[in-house]
Amino acid sequence: MDISSMNQETTETSMYASDESEVTVLTMTESANIMRAMLSSIDLEELINDYYIIISDKLPCASLKLTFADQVLKTGQTKLRSRTMKISIYYGQPFGTAQHAQLSYSFSKVLTPVQRKLLSEVHSIFAMSLKHALEYYRISQLATKDMLTGLGNRNSFTENVSKLISISKRNEDGFGLLVFDLDNFKAVNDRFGHPEGDQVLIAFADILNQCLRDSDHAFRFGGDEFCCLLIDSNAKANKMVADRITKAINKHPLLLQHGVSSSVGATSFLAQDTCESIFQRADTALYQAKEAGKNHFIAA
Numbered sequence: 001m002d003i004s005s006m007n008q009e010t011t012e013t014s015m016y017a018s019d020e021s022e023v024t025v026l027t028m029t030e031s032a033n034i035m036r037a038m039l040s041s042i043d044l045e046e047l048i049n050d051y052y053i054i055i056s057d058k059l060p061c062a063s064l065k066l067t068f069a070d071q072v073l074k075t076g077q078t079k080l081r082s083r084t085m086k087i088s089i090y091y092g093q094p095f096g097t098a099q100h101a102q103l104s105y106s107f108s109k110v111l112t113p114v115q116r117k118l119l120s121e122v123h124s125i126f127a128m129s130l131k132h133a134l135e136y137y138r139i140s141q142l143a144t145k146d147m148l149t150g151l152g153n154r155n156s157f158t159e160n161v162s163k164l165i166s167i168s169k170r171n172e173d174g175f176g177l178l179v180f181d182l183d184n185f186k187a188v189n190d191r192f193g194h195p196e197g198d199q200v201l202i203a204f205a206d207i208l209n210q211c212l213r214d215s216d217h218a219f220r221f222g223g224d225e226f227c228c229l230l231i232d233s234n235a236k237a238n239k240m241v242a243d244r245i246t247k248a249i250n251k252h253p254l255l256l257q258h259g260v261s262s263s264v265g266a267t268s269f270l271a272q273d274t275c276e277s278i279f280q281r282a283d284t285a286l287y288q289a290k291e292a293g294k295n296h297f298i299a300a
Helices: 012-017 028-038 044-058 113-144 154-171 185-192 194-211 235-251 253-257 275-292
Strands: 009-011 061-068 071-076 083-091 099-107 175-183 217-222 225-231 261-268 297-299
Touching (some): 028 044, 028 113, 044 061, 099 113, 113 154, 154 217, 154 275, 175 194, 175 235, 225 235, 235 261, 235 297, 261 275, 275 297
Antiparallel strands (some): 061 099, 175 225, 175 261
């Protein structure tokens, strides 16, 4: 694998195909040490940082940037007039749709032929570990994300609320929980079919993302039931967020068209709470809101 040009995107296939020399720059011991270091972690951020330490020690690498899925990881600092090389990484199940990531190298100066050869060899070792880490990330996302809306799923909710309870008990902080159920959603599915119902769910998920702070979390708990975890919140703040979401629902063209509103149950963390107790309290409040009529808010 010979890397012979800068400032252009290069795929792994073309990199390998351009190698006409069997001469290696790395010794077997160096290769083994790099491989051992790269296999020490499956965490992408840690892997990129470890790789940057290795590559910047051997080459004038100013920074690395990995772009994948909806994420960007970067380490180092891009310098003025740096030379950039972008390499495509394909990963995923052999019989599934290939997933694409991009690794960008930024160099402070033009590489010599020997340095290009060294980069090729080190990158080849790193690419194997990177693909495993990317695939692990993809699978973990499947396990914790709702594929329709992109929000966290029930597993993700349980994981996040457990962490928040632990932090809150240790630091005496608080957080709020909102539970939503969409009014008239069943009628949309019955009259217009599930594809239209899916569009309603996606629209509501978008509203949650727009109305919450970056520190808050939204989840599709199941069906047309959604949850929000509000960091450092109290009863007054819970109501303010719920009102903001309700106003957004009342202005959304698709939700207005189908007469979809939302009932909301709310609660705040108590010192004796468990995952089950805090959710049960908010869910009971939601049930009371539904019983009181559509488009209601009740706090417990």
